[in-house]
Amino acid sequence: MNDSLEGSRHLSDGRRVILIAxxxxxxxxxxxxxxxxxxxxxxxxxxxxxxxxxxxxxSARPSIDEEALVPHRLYGILPASTPFSTGAWLRRAVDEIEAVRASGQVPVLVGGTGLYFKALTEGFADLPEIPETVRREARNLADREGVEGLKTRLLELGDTNASRTLQDPQRLARALEVLMATGEPLSIWQENHQSRPYLAPGETTRIVLAPPRAWLHNRIEQRAQLMMGPEGITEVRKLLERGLSTKLPAMRAIGVAEIGTYLSGENDIAETTYRLTVATRQYAKRQETWFRNQMPDWQRLDPSSEIDTAKLLS
Structure with a gap:
């Protein structure tokens, strides 16, 4: 991990970085x-x-008009064919924060990926370089035997923690890659290679939005209807026409598989909208649980009520 992620280039002018999850x-x-x-x-x-x-x-990215109001960074920077790790994001984010501060402006980081914020404020163990032969072996096993096959292989090689705690095939395959490449279980490798936090608590204003359930569900329903509009359907159609692997992160975004069933004729608009709504509600619930458990000391704000930003930032 480069020097910026080891804490040697901290912000120095006393102005805070705003973090909104x-x-x-x-x-x-x-x-x-x-x-x-x-x-x-x-x-x-x-x-x-x-x-x-x-x-x-x-993904509900800011619109072109919104992006024109203030500078936006790290939006729409990757093709769907490119996977992107937390470590890769952290390096790019640190570079952007430093560039913004050098220009005399204020960095405002915003998003729903809790692990990104955790890496930025608590440190992060970036994964080692994985030889292509090892990566291919782990991915082929995932394709052939799925979650159970990956867990069995991890157990055979001595990683009882990953086989017991992980359920996602991508994360299990990653754990297997690290074990095969380094000889260390993922949890041990992370413990031994943890970087120092880039941002200390005193350098940041940390906010987690915690809306009432009914209010959030109403907005999620509106979001699903927007995704099922002509632009959303066209976006997914063009993506699916590229024939990319369904294991890529972009292909696993909520909306891609659901709208795909509409495009294939498997479901009508009403059923697809319902499935989108349910999947998004479930995802929001997982996010809320993660923020509550992993970021308990962050300031909670109710976005259904007017937020006094002047007081918030004073």
């Missing part, structure tokens, strides 16, 4: 825009799906 459809982008306009800020993306240029509607 929250579940999908909670109004994070609107709050970030309001704050950035008031402070002369630059908005930096901390959402893994909004990195992809192919997913403006599906």
């Amino acid at each position: 929250g579940p999908t459809a909670s109004g994070k982008s609107a709050l970030a825009l309001e704050i950035a306009q008031k402070l002369g800020g630059v908005i930096i993306n901390a959402d893994s799906m909004q990195l992809y240029e192919d997913l403006r509607i599906v």
